Amino acid sequence: MGFFGGDTVLKDLIFRPKKINEIFEKQNLPFALKAGMIAKMDIKISAWKLFSESMSVNIEDVHIILGPRMSHLSESDDYSWDIDSAYNCNNPLANIAEMHKRVRAKNEERDAQKKQEDHDHRAEVKSAREKKKAERDKRAADAKKKKNAKEFEQPIGLSFFSSLFNGIQVNIKHIHIRYEDDYFSMSRPFSMGFLIDEIDFGNTTSHWTFHTANGMRFTRHKNDYVNKELNMARMRLYFNSFSEMLIPTSVWEQTKNEKLEIFSCMEATEIKDIMTSVFLDEANTGSAEVGINHHNLLEPFYINVAINMNNMYNPTYKQELFKYQTTCLVSKLILTTTPDLCRDMMQFVSYAETFSYVEDLKKFRPTMRLQAFIEYRESQGGTLSP
Numbered sequence: 234m235g236f237f238g239g240d241t242v243l244k245d246l247i248f249r250p251k252k253i254n255e256i257f258e259k260q261n262l263p264f265a266l267k268a269g270m271i272a273k274m275d276i277k278i279s280a281w282k283l284f285s286e287s288m289s290v291n292i293e294d295v296h297i298i299l300g301p302r303m304s305h306l307s308e309s310d311d312y313s314w315d316i317d318s319a320y321n322c323n324n325p326l327a328n329i330a331e332m333h334k335r336v337r338a339k340n341e342e343r344d345a346q347k348k349q350e351d352h353d354h355r356a357e358v359k360s361a362r363e364k365k366k367a368e369r370d371k372r373a374a375d376a377k378k379k380k381n382a383k384e385f386e387q388p389i390g391l392s393f394f395s396s397l398f399n400g401i402q403v404n405i406k407h408i409h410i411r412y413e414d415d416y417f418s419m420s421r422p423f424s425m426g427f428l429i430d431e432i433d434f435g436n437t438t439s440h441w442t443f444h445t446a447n448g449m450r451f452t453r454h455k456n457d458y459v460n461k462e463l464n465m466a467r468m469r470l471y472f473n474s475f476s477e478m479l480i481p482t483s484v485w486e487q488t489k490n491e492k493l494e495i496f497s498c499m500e501a502t503e504i505k506d507i508m509t510s511v512f513l514d515e516a517n518t519g520s521a522e523v524g525i526n527h528h529n530l531l532e533p534f535y536i537n538v539a540i541n542m543n544n545m546y547n548p549t550y551k552q553e554l555f556k557y558q559t560t561c562l563v564s565k566l567i568l569t570t571t572p573d574l575c576r577d578m579m580q581f582v583s584y585a586e587t588f589s590y591v592e593d594l595k596k597f598r599p600t601m602r603l604q605a606f607i608e609y610r611e612s613q614g615g616t617l618s619p
Contacts, residue, residue: 242275270504302588408427415481418577429468439456440558538561
């Protein structure tokens, strides 16, 4: 990589699940990252071609494997109440009172924090409204003082940034995002995934003009504008009941504290080959019957987006077709399903919905294990009431 640009090629990049899972947990998402990798990333930057090919990014084989989030389950550290000092076997009512006292203290702390947050939020909203009102008054005053312009005034810097935007090109081949669960769906393990053959974001020299308002037929017309096209080829969603697991949850849990995590016991190239085999098998045979078996819930479809920006300085009397234009085309969507597939999908939806009240459940989680309580009572010669 030189001062005025150059090429940078990165191969076999591996994501760090621990850091990413911390973000997922903060957002209260129901899944966690088991493994993630990028086979190749080629970045080209050129200062000499700043407005035509300023930056080109080519990425190959992006593979992400997700699994159910396990951090909400109880662990040994969650049971922090010392039985010997905190539990009074001779006075059960005192134990209940102590528990209510702790819950009440937590609720009061939470309410005070929420009250302070609401106060700060109201202050921020009030300040923002006053600022917007001042800006509107200022714009209105400036508009009265300003004479009617006969020509369009080009915003400062808009032409530069649009030209710089014109020089960005991105191409990504083979994206495979897979979710698999053999823990909460132990009796019926399933997997689902999203596949994209290619994403291409590049330059063109024309814009689209449709023949009719509701039709799909269009004609390309060349122009001197900034023209970008985003093409996403063969996007599809698959779902597999009674699925095989690429990374079993038990193996993933045992390697979470290792330095390389899951890659300490599994080769990254092995996982990459399995994840890539779907694209290769479909290209050779037309269906993914080798490697990962799956049923397409959503058949392959295409999305094409055209972005056109007319940043030329034009007098107001010159009638242009548009200043900015965005057009999107989506191919026909075909959805196929089976009763077993619907059942497993409903189970996943039910699992995902539980995360909406996980935080509430944590507030009332027991502070000591029930089995430990039973053993302690028996060791003291006490009995549990039926």
